[in-house]
Amino acid sequence: MKRILVTGGAGFIGANFVHYLTEHSDAEITVLDALTYAGNLESLRGIDKSRLRVVIGDITDAPLVDELVAVTDAVVHFAAESHNDNSLFDPRPFLDTNVVGTYTLLEAVRRHGVRFHHISTDEVYGDLELEDPARFTESTPYNPSSPYSSTKAASDMLVRAWVRSFGVRATISNCSNNYGPYQHVEKFIPRQITNILHGARPKLYGAGANVRDWIHVSDHSSAVWEILRRGTLGKTYLIGADGEKSNREVLQAILGLMGQDPDAFDTVTDRPGHDLRYGIDSTVLREELGWSPVHRDLAAGLDQTIAWYRENPWWWEGAKAETEDRYLQQAAAQASMGPGTGGDKA
Numbered sequence: 001m002k003r004i005l006v007t008g009g010a011g012f013i014g015a016n017f018v019h020y021l022t023e024h025s026d027a028e029i030t031v032l033d034a035l036t037y038a039g040n041l042e043s044l045r046g047i048d049k050s051r052l053r054v055v056i057g058d059i060t061d062a063p064l065v066d067e068l069v070a071v072t073d074a075v076v077h078f079a080a081e082s083h084n085d086n087s088l089f090d091p092r093p094f095l096d097t098n099v100v101g102t103y104t105l106l107e108a109v110r111r112h113g114v115r116f117h118h119i120s121t122d123e124v125y126g127d128l129e130l131e132d133p134a135r136f137t138e139s140t141p142y143n144p145s146s147p148y149s150s151t152k153a154a155s156d157m158l159v160r161a162w163v164r165s166f167g168v169r170a171t172i173s174n175c176s177n178n179y180g181p182y183q184h185v186e187k188f189i190p191r192q193i194t195n196i197l198h199g200a201r202p203k204l205y206g207a208g209a210n211v212r213d214w215i216h217v218s219d220h221s222s223a224v225w226e227i228l229r230r231g232t233l234g235k236t237y238l239i240g241a242d243g244e245k246s247n248r249e250v251l252q253a254i255l256g257l258m259g260q261d262p263d264a265f266d267t268v269t270d271r272p273g274h275d276l277r278y279g280i281d282s283t284v285l286r287e288e289l290g291w292s293p294v295h296r297d298l299a300a301g302l303d304q305t306i307a308w309y310r311e312n313p314w315w316w317e318g319a320k321a322e323t324e325d326r327y328l329q330q331a332a333a334q335a336s337m338g339p340g341t342g343g344d345k346a
Helices: 012-024 062-069 084-089 092-112 147-166 188-197 217-230 247-257 283-289 298-311 313-337
Strands: 003-007 028-033 052-056 074-077 115-121 170-175 177-179 203-205 211-216 236-239 244-246 266-268
Touching: 003 012, 012 028, 012 217, 028 062, 062 092, 074 092, 074 217, 084 092, 084 147, 084 313, 092 115, 092 147, 115 147, 115 217, 147 170, 170 217, 177 217, 177 298, 188 247, 188 298, 188 313, 203 247, 211 217, 211 247, 211 298, 217 236, 217 283, 236 283, 244 247, 247 298, 298 313
Parallel strands: 003 028, 003 074, 028 052, 074 115, 115 170, 170 236, 177 211, 203 266
Antiparallel strands: 211 244
16 A cells, blocks of 8 residues: 555644554555644644655545545545534534545445545444443444444444445454644543643543543554554454543543642533543454553553643644633523433543
8 A cells, every 4th residue: 555545634733644544654645634623734843854745625525535536546534523512412423424425435436446445433332331341342333322433333234234235345444542743632631631721721621520431542553553464354443542531530530740739720500411431442453453552551651642742832722712612602592492412532
């Protein structure tokens, strides 16, 4: 695979994957990104321009997608609307990007016989009870609870249908919560870090008992690369790093690492329908492809992430005020609309 198209390659996980590819392969990379609020070309700073082409465009643009796929050996599909709060406020962009966009890509790789890997989320499985020892596996039934997760579930089903009906050479991965550099400040970990850097008290939904399974974004990248190169066509792989922690534990760890009192935060009314717990069993990926995470210590990974945001305010400062204003507007709108539902990928 000498020519790889990465959709959403200016977003958080996509940009980190592009950096990973430049360090672990000799592939020429094309990034297709619509540069919505969550896309940032500065996330690709430092990459050898002789190996990188950036195309600003939408994955629902069928002629553009077809033109790019026609000269590609593989497509890695990260592009998605991904924030639950935003999906509750306005679901339509999630349908357009996550469902129609994935369909558009599938039709292009079908026409040109191109290898396809689809990036998905553990949220398609719904949630688990807090005290339940079970974790999600590749055979867990889908039970999405938000507009975001339901559109990702739909896109997964499209991929499976195109594999079975049309012989598309595709794989799927469902990953747990990512953290690391280049993550938009609307998300849970960078929002708390940047609030503290700004001297603001972090806020936590409810008691903060909801559990998320955290993985460093570089470990996600290495897993995707292994699946793309050696994964069984038509198969789904779950990616996780055994990083289950409650939101409260994560926030208190961040506060402690940043020299703050672990209880220096405020609680706010919990989100209605807030998913309780996500947990990933990545046994299939580890045993079949020999993959394992490098960042096993969440505290050490958080410390590295804090250092990155502290050292790179040029990257996130511009989006901070806009993001906080948007949250205030959405909170007011949601209050006027009444109860909603949703998970908490971030």
